[in-house]
Amino acid sequence: MSVIGQAEGIEHGTVRGYKQHRYRQIPACDACKKALRDDRAAARRGERPERAKPQRTSRRKAAEELDAATEATPVLLPVPPPPQLPDRPEIGVPIEGADLEIGDVIVFLGNHHRIDRFEPYTGSLRAELGEGTRVACAGTWGMTVGPTSTVRILPRPRRDAR
Ligand SMILES: [Zn+2]
Incomplete structure (x- = not known):
């Protein structure tokens, strides 16, 4: 699930x-x-x-190291983090359409569009997209955004920045 x-x-x-x-x-x-x-x-x-680097060791050497390790104080190695997607702020962070604000920068197909206004949506998908659907516009570019659609934007500058 x-x-x-x-x-x-x-x-x-x-x-x-x-x-x-x-x-x-x-x-x-x-x-x-x-x-x-x-x-x-x-x-x-x-x-x-x-992260601990994988080491190639011979069986004999590995056995010796095992002997040494069992005598020595156990050392806790850092557990490698689980596999993760590379951190790529340039692909944006997901937010809900209803949270979109003027000034947000939509990341769409690798391009950035800074929203300068919202226009009412008058298309035929209104019932599907939900009440509050609007068109986020950046110059001549526009994107229809339903209130619960997921939109990727560049991280907003923090308002409580020091
Ligand atoms: Zn949290």
Whole structure:
């Protein structure tokens, strides 16, 4: 069963939680964004442990190392993180159509469109897309957006930036 759109079970306040938000296409909460920022900052300062590199060892050498390891104090190796999609802010973050605001930059087919106005939607899909469907316009470009459609936008500049 898909968890897309499901908020339940997200481990808020963790990098993992942040990824769960993204995977489920639910805008990240502040706690998760903070976790991600803290993690990035730690990585920049070189505090995050490197992923252990796979090593090719001969059977004999491996056996010797095993002997040595059983004698030595056990060392907890960092568990490699689960496979993840590369972090690509340029492909945007998903938000709901109803949350779209003037000034947001829609990422669509690799192009960026900064919304300068909304126009009423007068097409025939209104019943399907829902009340509140509008056309997000950027110059001559326009995109029909239902209130619950998922739209990808560039991350908004934080309003509480220091
Ligand atoms: Zn969260």
